[in-house]
Amino acid sequence: MTALRRAGVHADLSAVTAEEPHPLVFATVSGAHLYGFPSRDSDVDLRGAHLLPAADLVGLREPEExxxxxxDADGTELDLVTHDLRKFVRLLLRRNGYVLEQLLSPLVVRTGETHRELASHAPGVLTSHHAHHYRGFATTQWRLFGRTGELKPLLYTYRALLTGIHLLRSGRVEAHLPTLHGEVAEAPGRLPELIAAKEAAEHGVVEAGLDTEAVRSEVEHLHTALDAAQAATRLPGQPSAGAALHDLLVRVRLG
Known part of the structure; x- marks a missing residue:
């Protein structure tokens, strides 16, 4: 059984990525399947990087970055988003945890030597400022939960905060919520129950009996833990892989 099928992705995605007009550096699955709480009706979020020809970047026309x-792939709706490699690298160097998770996702659809080399530089883009990304994403999702009462943004809130805490403490990127539940001491005990509830429907709402004040307290506690993890982290303030990533980009583009 492949990693994709274990994550609940049963569609054949390789044919879809083969239709792209520019060479794909890599393509991986992100979103709820990567985070460990897909619903039966979840779309598949496919993310990656493509490589534009050098001529597209030196003329007058704006490139399609x-x-x-x-x-549609085997009856499953597929959301495909890719960035040109230059833009992807720039995002990596701007403490963007979202693209970092895409790069390191174990749910790989397309890969190659450039993808592997790019991923090898991931430790050099990690900084203490990644806390800002996860704090901001969690805040946005928490507000969405307040407006909709849906399970999805609540789980995204927990996932973002726990990923940030784990990253700042360990220097490793872990986006899978069930794994985070077992590895981060502050993870709320209710997470397995919420994950199971979301499996039934992508936009399902929380049960009427959910103690929202207790949930609010848990989220506030995780924010406090993230602040403390940022203050104590050994991660540097600035990325160290900029020069190596520049060289990689030039070599791949001209090659």
């Missing part, structure tokens, strides 16, 4: 497409 980001491509998006919605497609």
């Amino acid at each position: 980001t491509r998006t497409a919605m497609r």
